[in-house]
Amino acid sequence: MKISNAHLRSFRNHNETAFEFASQINVLLGENGQGKTNALEALSFLCLTKSFYASTDATVMQQQKKFFEIKSTLESDEGKNFQVRITYDDVKKEKKFTINGADVEKFSTVIGMFPVVILSPENNSITFGSPADRRKFINLVISQSSKSYVEDSIEYRRIVRQRNTILSMAKGKDCSNEISPWNEMLVRYGARIIYKRNQFLTEFEPYIAQTYLDIVAERETPKIEYLPSVFIRQDSTIEEVATAIETKLAKKKNDELRFQTTLVGPHRDEIIFSLNGLSLKQFASQGQHKTFLIALKVAEFFFLKERCNETPIFLLDDVFSELDENRSRKILSLVQSLGQIFITTTSEKIFDGTDWNGKQRRKFFIKNGETVNELLAA
Ligand SMILES: Nc1ncnc2c1ncn2[C@@H]1O[C@H](COP(=O)(O)OP(=O)(O)O)[C@@H](O)[C@H]1O
Ligand SMILES: [Mg+2]
Incomplete structure (x- = not known):
């Protein structure tokens, strides 16, 4: 997949910015706070129907404005063009997504159509942060490769919210009647999600092993271990996962009443x-964290490419500023061979000595939410 062009209106600090992208390498250059990350955010918005930050639609809308719009032409690996348009109307609180002029009814159907991999400073929390940060990472990968997972996750969140409301209203008293239908739902949807995560992590393992080997010369063996909130085996069936949730839910009944929250589930x-x-969290050096994260993201790229049958676009936000020259060069030479990439940076120094292998490149100077673009010789 490739993004041929994008037109942003009232998106963050971009009042009206138009990009004609190169099919391979796109560099967004500019000082801090000028709108580089915002531009990548707009591109991810096209692919995910929302921001890759936890922001609401209203936060990405330019201040003092009542709407925003992103228009773009995307091209699939097979050469099919998609005119994608997203508009948000803050008065009606209405977001619209159209593909080739047709309204998309269910946004979840778009996820995975235009696969995207994002590597940004925020992602440091994937290896450094809490379990929630790692769940968010795998959720985004699985979601882009499985429609049912997106829908199950939306439903599951609703179920947990409902259960939590019931538990908090019960104020510690028995609420078996009210909560019982929600227990059944929690078991059903929770099992689907845990089963899928278990399957995903098993399938993902060789991808991370391979990319790690590509990035790191010495032999370090990366592993990802899944510790779900209920006991399962690597080959548990979905019914077995459901039974495990059911059993633990019964065991935790009193604790849930006491803490007034859902304690079992994905x-x-x-x-x-x-x-x-x-x-990694306890013993790894900063450099190992960074390398692991990049390996995860490159693994995500290859995983999605295969599962979606479409080459993802790769967004690299301020990635190279923190890396030493040697590592930067290695990572750059790896990512430039992947597909269409977008790199933001404050300094072109990071590209010194980079061999672009004749790839088509474009450079955009971003200043105060505006851009000047320039075609570079290969
Ligand atoms: N909703 C918004 N409306 C207008 N400006 C915004 C909005 N959100 C962020 N900004 C501005 O965008 C700028 C940051 O842009 P960003 O893309 O993060 O910069 P960088 O080029 O460093 O990546 C800041 O000046 C910030 O005030
Ligand atoms: Mg930035």
């Missing part, structure tokens, strides 16, 4: 990363 899952058998 929203309590943990994912552990390790290198040579040592937990």
Whole structure:
């Protein structure tokens, strides 16, 4: 997949910005705070129907404005063109997504159509942060490769919210009657999600092993271990997962009343990363964290490429500023071979000595939400 062009209106600090992108390498250059990340955010918005930050639609709308719009032409690997348009109307609180002029009714159907991999400073929390950060990472990968997972996740969140409301209104008293239908739902949807995550992490393992090997010369073995909130085996069936949730739910009944919240289910899952058998979070150096994260993202790229049958676009937000020259060069030479990439940076120095192998490139100077673009010689 490729993004041929994008037209942003009233999106963050972009009043009206038009991009004609190169089919391979796009560099967004500019000082801090000028609107580079905002431009990548708009591109991810096209692919995910929302921001990759936890922001609402109203926050990405330019201040003092009542709407925003992103228009773009995307081209699939097979050469099919898609005119995509997103508009948000803050007065009606209405978001519209159209593809080739036709309204998309259910936004979840778009996820995975235009696969995207994002590597941004925020992602540091995937290896450094809480279990929720790791769940968010795998959720985004699985969601782009499985429509049912997106829908199950939306439904599951609703179920947990409902259960939590019932538990908090019960104020510690028995609420078996009210909660019982929600228990059934939690078991059904929770099992689907845990089963899918289990399957995904097993399938993802060889991808991360391979990319790690590509990035790191010495032999370090990365591992991803799934610790769901209920006991399952790697080959558990979905029925077995359901039974495990049901059993634990019954066991935790009193605790749930006491803490007034849902204590069992995939929203309590943990994912552990390790290198040579040592937990990344506890033992790894900064450099190992960074390398692991990049390996995860490149693995995500290859995984999605295969599962979606479409080459993802790769957004690299301020990635190279934190890396030493040697590592930067290695990562750059790896990512430039992937597909269409978008790199933001404050300094072109990071590209010194980069061999672009004749790839089509464009450079955009971003200043105060505006851009000047320039075609570069290959
Ligand atoms: N909703 C918004 N409306 C107008 N300006 C915004 C909005 N959200 C963020 N900004 C502005 O965007 C700028 C940051 O842009 P960003 O893309 O993060 O910069 P960078 O080029 O460093 O990546 C800041 O000046 C911020 O005030
Ligand atoms: Mg930025």
